[in-house]
Amino acid sequence: MDIISALHGNTYPGRGIFIGRSPNNEKAVIAYFIMGRSENSRNRVFVSDGEGVRTKACDPSKMKDPSLVIYSAVRRINGCTVVTNGDQTDTVCDFIAEGKSFEAALRTRTFEPDAPNFTPRISGIVFPDGSYRLSILKANDPEGKEARRIFWNYEDPSPGKGHLIHTYEHDGDPLPSFEDEPREIDISSENPEVLALEIWSALDSENKVSLYCAAIDIKTGIISGFIINKNEECA
Numbered sequence: 001m002d003i004i005s006a007l008h009g010n011t012y013p014g015r016g017i018f019i020g021r022s023p024n025n026e027k028a029v030i031a032y033f034i035m036g037r038s039e040n041s042r043n044r045v046f047v048s049d050g051e052g053v054r055t056k057a058c059d060p061s062k063m064k065d066p067s068l069v070i071y072s073a074v075r076r077i078n079g080c081t082v083v084t085n086g087d088q089t090d091t092v093c094d095f096i097a098e099g100k101s102f103e104a105a106l107r108t109r110t111f112e113p114d115a116p117n118f119t120p121r122i123s124g125i126v127f128p129d130g131s132y133r134l135s136i137l138k139a140n141d142p143e144g145k146e147a148r149r150i151f152w153n154y155e156d157p158s159p160g161k162g163h164l165i166h167t168y169e170h171d172g173d174p175l176p177s178f179e180d181e182p183r184e185i186d187i188s189s190e191n192p193e194v195l196a197l198e199i200w201s202a203l204d205s206e207n208k209v210s211l212y213c214a215a216i217d218i219k220t221g222i223i224s225g226f227i228i229n230k231n232e233e234c235a
Contacts, residue, residue, distance in 0.1 A: 002186050003195070006164055007202035012037065012171035013178075015085040017124045018199070019132045019154075020162015022190030026218060028130045029162060029187055031199055032073055032083050033211040040064050045229040046210040051076045053212045053227065058234035068112055068119075074212060079128035081216060081223065085167060086112065088121050088137075096125075102133055103151055110147040111138050116174040118144045120167050130218040131155045134165050138177045152182055160187050190215050192226040200228050 007013060018031040034055070036042035043058045052074040057063040063070075074083045077093040084092065088109045095105035102125045112119040120138035133153050140146040154163065163182035168175045189195055196213035203211070214225035 001183065002188065003164070003199055004202040006183050006185055007199065010170050011204045012168060012175070012207055014119070014167035014175065015122065016164060016166035017083055017085070017122050017134065018162055018164045018185065019083075019124045019126060019134065020185065020187050021130060021157040021159050022215065023160035023187060024190060025159040027190045028081075028126045028132065028157075028216040028218060029190060029192070029195065029214070030074075030081060030083055030124070030126060030216070031195060031211065031213040032085075033199060033203060034073075034085070034209045035203065035207040036209045037207060041069055042209055043231075044069060044209055045231050045234045046073065046212050046227045048225070048227065049075075051223055053225070055210070056234075058231040068114065074214070076223070079221060081126040081214075082123070083125075084121065084123040086121050088123055092123060092125065102135070106135050106137060106151075107149060109137055111144070113144075115144055116142070118177070119175070120177050122165050122167055122178070124165075126216060128218075128221060130157060130216075132157065134163060134182055136165060136178060161185070162187050192224055196226045196228055 015034045044055045047056045054072045071087045072089045077096045082092045092105040118139035123135045126132045135151045140148045162185045165182045192213040192215045211228045216223045
């Protein structure tokens with residue numbers, strides 16, 4: 001399945017992480033997108049932050065609650081690239097800096113406190129050798145009394161293949177959390193701009209907000225990224 005087929009027609013997958021290996025097996029590829037239904041969620045852009053990316057309010061005067069929408073989405077630490085849909089990015093980076101694990105960091109966190117949706121926290125990490133892991137932290141019951149913490153480990157990624165995870169299965173009220181395994185996706189190019197344009201074209205035109213794609217050279221660690229913002233005037 002390609003990335004367009006995986007996302008096209010789904011009006012609200014929410015926020016999504018895609019990680020994989022380039023067709024030539026020389027680069028790790030990552031993508032992160034955000035969508036929004038409310039004014040608060042749509043009032044954002046991605047901006048570069050060193051080798052990473054963070055969210056920023058497009059119009060600060062309209063930002064009602066920054067707690068779940070303003071955060072570092074992508075950071076690099078000790079040769080690793082961390083991508084998440086919230087401030088757990090910082091939690092993971094703090095643990096990695098102390099020699100601890102991705103899993104240990106996320107076991108200290110839970111889903112977002114936005115009842116009745118209980119938005120899952122999704123996270124990914126790419127290691128210097130190009131291997132990667134994904135995680136979802138989501139409510140295990142409709143009342144949000146218990147969390148499920150699920151991890152996937154991809155130690156030997158196949159060239160031209162990646163895995164996609166997003167917060168919601170589709171639109172709804174309340175929003176249904178992502179189910180099953182990360183979707184295996186074919187990767188057509190190691191060029192982050194090409195991949196970004198493919199994903200952007202597949203996302204719902206009304207609800208998409210921002211997208212970041214990057215390619216990490218496995219030999220050198222050099223990262224090249226590409227950002228698309230619906231609110232281009234604020235970037």
